[in-house]
Amino acid sequence: MVDESVSFTTTPVRQVTVVAVQGSVDALTAPQLNDALDGALEGGPRAVVADLSQVDFLASAGMSALIIAHEKCSGSTAFGVVATGAIARPMRLVGIHETIPMFETLDEALSALEG
Numbered sequence: 202m203v204d205e206s207v208s209f210t211t212t213p214v215r216q217v218t219v220v221a222v223q224g225s226v227d228a229l230t231a232p233q234l235n236d237a238l239d240g241a242l243e244g245g246p247r248a249v250v251a252d253l254s255q256v257d258f259l260a261s262a263g264m265s266a267l268i269i270a271h272e273k274c275s276g277s278t279a280f281g282v283v284a285t286g287a288i289a290r291p292m293r294l295v296g297i298h299e300t301i302p303m304f305e306t307l308d309e310a311l312s313a314l315e316g
Contacts, residue, residue: 206230209237216247217311223255226263234263238270248279248314252307259288264297271301279314283307 207224218241226234234251241249251267253259271280281302284292289305292298304310 207233209233211237211241213246214311215315217250217314218242218246218248219250219252219307219311221252221255225258226253226256226266227258227260228262231260231262231266234266235269238266239273242270242273242278245275245278247277248281249274250281250283250304250307250310250314252283252310253288254283254285254307256284256288259284259291264292264295267297267301281310281314283310 207222207226207230210221212219212221220237220241222234238249238251249270251270267282274280281304283304283306285305289303292303302313304313
């Protein structure tokens with residue numbers, strides 16, 4: 202079942218695959234995030250960026266999906282997250298920023314992760 206309260210757009214930007222997420226990521230929609238991130242990792246891009254700048258709610262299930270994607274990255278694939286404000290704060294509180302690079306803008310993420 203696809204929950205329409207969230208959408209995903211996967212776009213290659215040079216050697217980075219960007220997964221732009223829009224809407225709410227909760228226990229019902231986190232599996233869709235897992236699938237989108239898994240698809241982005243196929244083909245071994247230099248990096249994958251989860252752009253959460255258009256996310257209005259991120260539950261712990263969504264945070265878990267980000268951690269799982271980071272763990273799936275091989276040594277040649279970097280992973281980062283674009284998150285600000287109400288989405289970034291809980292991620293920082295639980296320490297995700299200590300494991301996964303977090304950026305305030307997509308441009309910052311692309312500059313840092315392109316190589």
